[in-house]
Amino acid sequence: MAHQEHREHDTLDTIDEQVLKGELFFERHGKKIIIAVAALLVIALGFFAYHRFVTIPKSEKATAQMFVAEDSFMLGQDSLALKGQGAGTQGFEAIAKNFSGTDAANLAHAYSGICLYDMGKYQEALTELKKFSSDEAVVAPSIQRIIGDCYVQLGKLDDAVKAYETAAKQANNEAISPSCLIKAGHVYEKQGKYDKAIALYNEVKTKYYTAPEAETVEADLVRAQAAQGK
Template sequence: MSKKHLQNSELETQVEEAMVQGEQFLEKNLKKILIALGALILIGVGAFVYVNKVSKPAAEKASAAMYVAEDRFLMGQDSTALKGEGIANMGFEAIQKEYSGSAAANLSYAYAGICLYDAGKYQEALDALKQFAAKDAYVAPSIQRLIGDCYAQLGQIKDAASAYEKAASMADNDAIAPSCLIKAGHAYEKLGDPKKALELYQSIKTKYYTAPEAQTVEADIIRATAAVK
């Protein structure tokens, strides 16, 4: 094996390890973000829809159905949360159909996407996540980041890079944007573009210098710099 081939192999391994660490962060934090802020979307963004376009009884049923499904989701019972179980628990997929157009249905796409991603059903997860719509600075970019993860798992690295960059732009805050930029950088490294990756890593140091990632990204900067040279 040539020295150059060995270096490329080591670089790819380092990038893979970094991407896995990023996915572990997502697993630990996205559910918390969604639970904490999803309710605000349901109440705030969906209030007008509920009151004016959905009858009050239907709105109450949708809220009750979401409560049960979310409870299963929090308990780690993803399959039950997604598919439902008996009359008491409709599940996210049924909520999407039964209350189509409501805030509950919209939010259920995000939950369903996470469940499907955890189950390794990346294309189905991608399809569900693309149905979710929000404009906040936390849930929306977190879901967009997960869309990038779906693309990455499907081997569509170029699309993954674009999704991560979009997520960073949507968030534009210290809490979400830096991790998205790091993921985008990892994707560009896999695409053989360490120069672009380096630009993204360095932007974290300059634009989000108070974020924890501004310190941890140093290893990525060193790796990408070496690859550019």
């Protein structure tokens, strides 16, 4: 019994010692802990405030500016779409720069690239198109296909083929993939790589056989086979 009381007394002493250590630790570091917690709260509140009062209004302003630029783009007025119409309106270039971090700015890079390509400014177009980022199954591969077009115009055929094949793989559908594969095949023909061109044309015929390109690609296939046989 005395032994048990001694153990209980030792246990209580140990608990008291641990509590005392905890109290001493808090006395020594309590201010630091409170400051750290307060700092986390300030950061969290700051993030919320920034999102509510900066990010959202910024996105709304960017979207409003995009409507005007898109109208010019749809009318084929590439220069106006790119540079803006003045009187408080901004073109795609300014939207991408002034509203960075928004979805509108990201899309503005894509629009800018297309406008620049149509204007024959292929290197500038390539720079803008590469700034666009998306995992969307239609827009992303379509932009990748235009990147391939830029490389062709710049004479960078290896890069062009890579871009076209990447676009076809990203899309993996009959709306986009066949045209990308055919474009890649044309580049391979320019390089004299007829076997690779033929393989891509056959892929269009077999994998995307219900697409319109499955019929028109026959002419490409015959041409490549004839060139290979020379």
